[in-house]
Amino acid sequence: MDITHLETLIENDHLEEIKALLTQKPELAAQTTSHQISPVLLACYYKKQEIANVIAEFVQELNIFEACAIGKFDDVTLLIFKDPQSINSYSVDGFTPLGLACYFGHEDIARFLVLKGAEVNVPSKNGFNVFPIHSAVAANNFNITKMLLDAGAYPNVCQKSGVAPLHSAAQLGNIELIILLLEHGAEVYLRMEGGKLPADLAEDKGFHEIAEILMPED
Structure with missing residues (x-):
């Protein structure tokens, strides 16, 4: 019951109630949630950094x-x-x-x-077959993506459903990231399951100029 309550508080962004609960029951910070991960990781996945930091204060290590x-x-x-x-x-x-x-x-x-x-x-x-470069591009992070590519990360690896880094960058509309990937050998003709190219995803999001750049030549 207590760990479920903590999960609900994390999900609903109730920071002060989380502090109060963990002050009373600090052991909850180290328990496993229903998602089979720790409360700290759960808060991170919910993109609630402040809450993750608070919970971490109650974790011994x-x-x-x-x-x-x-x-x-x-x-x-x-x-x-x-x-x-x-x-x-x-x-x-x-x-x-x-x-x-x-x-x-x-x-x-x-x-x-x-x-x-x-x-x-x-x-x-x-x-899910997610590589670090998929995570870096999904985070829209140019610097980390560049660092990975410079360290030898493959630009055309595909995660589940055939999604390559260029697909994600195209969907985000990040031209700097797209150029970076292309400069490191990303292929414009890779198709996801269902057949969509990076250009198609850019077009779907309204990034028409980017779609044009990414369109494979006949």
Whole structure:
């Protein structure tokens, strides 16, 4: 009941009630939610950074996945120092530390992980086949995407449903990101399941000029 209550408070952005609940029952911060992840990660996935930070204060020690998701650089460096093998491990929901750092836009952590040997070309282990570069592009983050590509990330890997990084960048309408991917060999003729090209997704979103740029030549 208590962990369910905490989940509801996180979902509904009730920060003060979360503080009160965890002050009374701090052990809840370390329990597993119904989503099979920690309350810290749940708050991160809901994009509620302030709430994630508050919950983290009640956790004795964040794990590598929580630290990467929430953006605790010092915690990440210490955890990798203590357990270097954890750098390419997988969270309960199937993501690597690098994948989480990329998705949540923590450039300093992503750079550190790559510097320390994080694999840039490994997919998530959860059926979605999400690579770090997919997460970086989904986060609309030019700097992390460039860093991954410079470190050897493949530009044409496909996640579930055949979505390549260029598909996501086209849908976002981010021309700088699109140019970056094209300069690193992204292919304009890759089709998703259902047959859509990156140009089609740009067109669907009303980015007509981008769609024109991305249209494969006959």
